[in-house]
Amino acid sequence: MKAIGVRRDGDGPELLEKDRPTPGPGEALVRTLRVGVDGTDHEVIGGAHGGYPEGEDHMVLGHEAVGVVEEPNGTGLDEGQVVVPTVRRKPDGETNEYFRRGEPDMAPEGEYFERGIVGEHGFMAEYFTSPADFLVPVPEELAEYGLFIEPISITEKANEHAFATREPFEWRPESACVLGNGSLGLLTLWMLQQKFDRTYCVGRRDRPDPTVDIIDELGSTYIDSRETPVDEIPADHESVDYVYEATGFAPHSVQTVQALAPNGVGALLGIPEPWDFEIDGGALHNEIVLHNKCLIGTVNSHIKHFEYAVETLSEAPKWLLDDLITTVADPTDVAPAFENGDDQIKAVVEFDTL
Amino acid sequence: MKAIGVRRDGDGPELLEKDRPTPGPGEALVRTLRVGVDGTDHEVIGGAHGGYPEGEDHMVLGHEAVGVVEEPNGTGLDEGQVVVPTVRRKPDGETNEYFRRGEPDMAPEGEYFERGIVGEHGFMAEYFTSPADFLVPVPEELAEYGLFIEPISITEKANEHAFATREPFEWRPESACVLGNGSLGLLTLWMLQQKFDRTYCVGRRDRPDPTVDIIDELGSTYIDSRETPVDEIPADHESVDYVYEATGFAPHSVQTVQALAPNGVGALLGIPEPWDFEIDGGALHNEIVLHNKCLIGTVNSHIKHFEYAVETLSEAPKWLLDDLITTVADPTDVAPAFENGDDQIKAVVEFDTL
The missing domain is CATH 3.40.50.720 (NAD(P)-binding Rossmann-like Domain)
Incomplete structure (x- = not known):
C-alpha cells in the first residue's frame, strides 16, 4: 500500500510502499480517507520534535486522520463505520496508570508514543490498524471534514x-x-x-x-x-x-x-x-x-475530547471548513501538502473517498 | 484610644491617640484583642505597597486581627462574641459586582480598599468598627490565636x-x-x-x-x-x-x-x-x-475562606501556634513587634485579653 513518511537519511516526506497492516487482537483495520497536515508534522519533518519508531529507518507521518472500518476484527465496530483515531498509544504496548484511566494526554514524556510523531507510525497510509478503544465513531456526513476532529479535540x-x-x-x-x-x-x-x-x-x-x-x-x-x-x-x-x-x-x-x-x-x-x-x-x-x-x-487530548469535537464539528459552518482546506493532495503527488506558504491553511492528503 | 499607625511625615510605626470610632448602620464596634504583623505591613511601612486613606495624614496599621464585639449595634451579633474581620472593603463605601457576589478578593485594583493596607485604616487600635457582614464568628477558645485566621484564609x-x-x-x-x-x-x-x-x-x-x-x-x-x-x-x-x-x-x-x-x-x-x-x-x-x-x-480571600480557616485553626497543634508567636508587644512599646530579625516569626500587638 501507499504511505507517506520520512526516512532517517531522506530529505522530507516521500511516497513509501509498505505492506498493508494486519490488525492484532482488539484492533480494527481502517481504510484511510483523509489525513491533515499541521505544524507538528513540520516539526517532525524538521527533526525538532518527536522521534522514529525503534529499529525503523522511516516513520509514516500523520496524526489527523479519518477513515472507514475495513475489518472490524471482532471489536464491536461495524464494517463501513467512519472513525477518527486518537493519537497517543501505550509505549511498546505497555500500559500505565494514565492509559488505565483513559487519560493518556496527562502522561509525562516517556510514558506514551504518539502516532506519526514519536515512537509509532502515523496514519498517512492507505490503511492503518488501531485498538478499537482508540477509534471514535463519526457520522458519515462528517467524513470529509473528519480530519478536523483531532485538532478540535486539542x-x-x-x-x-x-x-x-x-x-x-x-x-x-x-x-x-x-x-x-x-x-x-x-x-x-x-x-x-x-x-x-x-x-x-x-x-x-x-x-x-x-x-x-x-x-x-x-x-x-x-x-x-x-x-x-x-x-x-x-x-x-x-x-x-x-x-x-x-x-x-x-x-x-x-x-x-x-x-x-x-x-x-x-x-x-x-x-x-x-x-x-x-x-x-x-x-x-x-x-x-x-x-x-x-x-x-495543555497538550494532546483524550477520547472524551474527541467525542466533544465530533459534536463541535457538526455545528461548524461548511464555508469555514471549506475555506480552511486549501490543498487536497494525492499520495502520489504529495509535495503540495507540505508547502508552507501564506496561501496554505490546512493541507490534506486524500487516500480515498466514501 | 491607643492606635498604632504610620504618618506621612513619620518614620515608622508609632503610637497614636485617636477617638474611639462610632459604628454606623450595619456596623458593630469591636474591642481588639490581638493584631498580627506580617510582610505586607512591612511593605506598607516601607511605602512599597498600599496607600493612605484619602485626606488623612496617617494610616492605622493592621489587617490580621481578632477582637470581641463590644456593641452589636443591632447587627445580630452578640456582645462578647469573638470575631475576626475580613480585610477588603467597598471603596468609599461604593459597592460593585465583586462585593455583591461576596467575592471582593476577585476585585481588580481600584475596586476595593484594604483595611490597614490601602485606602482605609487598619485594626491595630483598641477598638475598630466593621460592617457585621465582614466579621467572622470564632469560638472563644481560639481567641488567643485568632490573628492566624486571616493568613490561613489566604x-x-x-x-x-x-x-x-x-x-x-x-x-x-x-x-x-x-x-x-x-x-x-x-x-x-x-x-x-x-x-x-x-x-x-x-x-x-x-x-x-x-x-x-x-x-x-x-x-x-x-x-x-x-x-x-x-x-x-x-x-x-x-x-x-x-x-x-x-x-x-x-x-x-x-x-x-x-x-x-x-x-x-x-x-x-x-x-x-x-x-x-x-x-x-x-x-x-x-x-x-x-x-x-x-x-x-491568588490574592486576598473572602468570607468562606475565613470560615474554612476557623476550622483549620481549630485543628492546628498548639505547640506550632505558640512557637510561631515570637513577640507579644504592648501598644505602648510596639517597636519589638516591627523588628524583623531571624528570631522573629510572628509578632503580635496585644491590646486586651478575654
Missing part, C-alpha cells in the same frame, strides 16, 4: 482545563484572543466566538490574506502583532479574559499575562525551542498574583 | 484555586513544597502536611534557626535555597506536585515551573517589585505545555 481539552481554573469564582468572561492564525487558531476562533462576546485573532500577515479574510468573515478582529505586540493588546484594543496561544512563539507565554484582564486565564499550547530573553520577572509575578491570573499548559 | 483560597486547576483529570499528588519560611509559609506547610505524603520548605537560613526547627518538628524537609535553588529541587530531592510560593522573590515564579512534576500546579502569592532578568523563555513555555503544568496567582 482545543476542547485546552478550554476544559482553562475554564476549570476559573470555577472557584463567578467568572463572567466577555472577550477572548487567539494567538496564531493557522488552521488550529482559526478553528478555535470560531469555537470561542460561540462563547465570548468579542474575539481577536493575532497574526503577522499583510492583507489581503486568506486567514485574515476568515477572521473578518467570522466577525472577529484581526490584530497584526507587528503593529500591536501581544502585551500591548490592552492599550490598542482591550484586556481580554481568555488568551489561547497557538504560535509556539516563546515571548507569548509572558506577554499573555499582560494581555489578560484581571481574573483572566491564558492557555498555552505552542511548543517552542529553548530561547533566552530578558523579562520583567517582578512585574510578571506581581501581575499574576494581584489580579488572580492563571497560565495553564 | 492559603485556603490559594489551595482552592490551585487544586481546582487539576479537577479536569485524576490528579494524585504526593509532594508539596512551600517557598518561604515566614509565618504564612510555616502555617501553610502544616496545612499541606495534612494532604500530601511529603513536604518541603525552602528558606535561606543557617541552622540553628527557629523556623528550621519548626520545619523539622513538622516532619518536613528543609531546603536551603543558597545550596539548592528552586529549579534544582527535582535534582536534589524530587519534582513536586504542588508549589506554594510565599516569598515575593520574582525568579521563583519561573523556577516554580521547573520544580513542578508533570501535571503539577504552582500557586503564586508573593508581590515583588519590578525586576528585569533573563530566562529561557522557550524552555519555560515548552515545559508548561508538554507537561500540562499550571501557574496560578
Whole structure:
C-alpha cells in the first residue's frame, strides 16, 4: 500500500510502499480517507520534535486522520463505520496508570508514543490498524471534514482545563484572543466566538490574506502583532479574559499575562525551542498574583475530547471548513501538502473517498 | 484610644491617640484583642505597597486581627462574641459586582480598599468598627490565636484555586513544597502536611534557626535555597506536585515551573517589585505545555475562606501556634513587634485579653 513518511537519511516526506497492516487482537483495520497536515508534522519533518519508531529507518507521518472500518476484527465496530483515531498509544504496548484511566494526554514524556510523531507510525497510509478503544465513531456526513476532529479535540481539552481554573469564582468572561492564525487558531476562533462576546485573532500577515479574510468573515478582529505586540493588546484594543496561544512563539507565554484582564486565564499550547530573553520577572509575578491570573499548559487530548469535537464539528459552518482546506493532495503527488506558504491553511492528503 | 499607625511625615510605626470610632448602620464596634504583623505591613511601612486613606495624614496599621464585639449595634451579633474581620472593603463605601457576589478578593485594583493596607485604616487600635457582614464568628477558645485566621484564609483560597486547576483529570499528588519560611509559609506547610505524603520548605537560613526547627518538628524537609535553588529541587530531592510560593522573590515564579512534576500546579502569592532578568523563555513555555503544568496567582480571600480557616485553626497543634508567636508587644512599646530579625516569626500587638 501507499504511505507517506520520512526516512532517517531522506530529505522530507516521500511516497513509501509498505505492506498493508494486519490488525492484532482488539484492533480494527481502517481504510484511510483523509489525513491533515499541521505544524507538528513540520516539526517532525524538521527533526525538532518527536522521534522514529525503534529499529525503523522511516516513520509514516500523520496524526489527523479519518477513515472507514475495513475489518472490524471482532471489536464491536461495524464494517463501513467512519472513525477518527486518537493519537497517543501505550509505549511498546505497555500500559500505565494514565492509559488505565483513559487519560493518556496527562502522561509525562516517556510514558506514551504518539502516532506519526514519536515512537509509532502515523496514519498517512492507505490503511492503518488501531485498538478499537482508540477509534471514535463519526457520522458519515462528517467524513470529509473528519480530519478536523483531532485538532478540535486539542482545543476542547485546552478550554476544559482553562475554564476549570476559573470555577472557584463567578467568572463572567466577555472577550477572548487567539494567538496564531493557522488552521488550529482559526478553528478555535470560531469555537470561542460561540462563547465570548468579542474575539481577536493575532497574526503577522499583510492583507489581503486568506486567514485574515476568515477572521473578518467570522466577525472577529484581526490584530497584526507587528503593529500591536501581544502585551500591548490592552492599550490598542482591550484586556481580554481568555488568551489561547497557538504560535509556539516563546515571548507569548509572558506577554499573555499582560494581555489578560484581571481574573483572566491564558492557555498555552505552542511548543517552542529553548530561547533566552530578558523579562520583567517582578512585574510578571506581581501581575499574576494581584489580579488572580492563571497560565495553564495543555497538550494532546483524550477520547472524551474527541467525542466533544465530533459534536463541535457538526455545528461548524461548511464555508469555514471549506475555506480552511486549501490543498487536497494525492499520495502520489504529495509535495503540495507540505508547502508552507501564506496561501496554505490546512493541507490534506486524500487516500480515498466514501 | 491607643492606635498604632504610620504618618506621612513619620518614620515608622508609632503610637497614636485617636477617638474611639462610632459604628454606623450595619456596623458593630469591636474591642481588639490581638493584631498580627506580617510582610505586607512591612511593605506598607516601607511605602512599597498600599496607600493612605484619602485626606488623612496617617494610616492605622493592621489587617490580621481578632477582637470581641463590644456593641452589636443591632447587627445580630452578640456582645462578647469573638470575631475576626475580613480585610477588603467597598471603596468609599461604593459597592460593585465583586462585593455583591461576596467575592471582593476577585476585585481588580481600584475596586476595593484594604483595611490597614490601602485606602482605609487598619485594626491595630483598641477598638475598630466593621460592617457585621465582614466579621467572622470564632469560638472563644481560639481567641488567643485568632490573628492566624486571616493568613490561613489566604492559603485556603490559594489551595482552592490551585487544586481546582487539576479537577479536569485524576490528579494524585504526593509532594508539596512551600517557598518561604515566614509565618504564612510555616502555617501553610502544616496545612499541606495534612494532604500530601511529603513536604518541603525552602528558606535561606543557617541552622540553628527557629523556623528550621519548626520545619523539622513538622516532619518536613528543609531546603536551603543558597545550596539548592528552586529549579534544582527535582535534582536534589524530587519534582513536586504542588508549589506554594510565599516569598515575593520574582525568579521563583519561573523556577516554580521547573520544580513542578508533570501535571503539577504552582500557586503564586508573593508581590515583588519590578525586576528585569533573563530566562529561557522557550524552555519555560515548552515545559508548561508538554507537561500540562499550571501557574496560578491568588490574592486576598473572602468570607468562606475565613470560615474554612476557623476550622483549620481549630485543628492546628498548639505547640506550632505558640512557637510561631515570637513577640507579644504592648501598644505602648510596639517597636519589638516591627523588628524583623531571624528570631522573629510572628509578632503580635496585644491590646486586651478575654
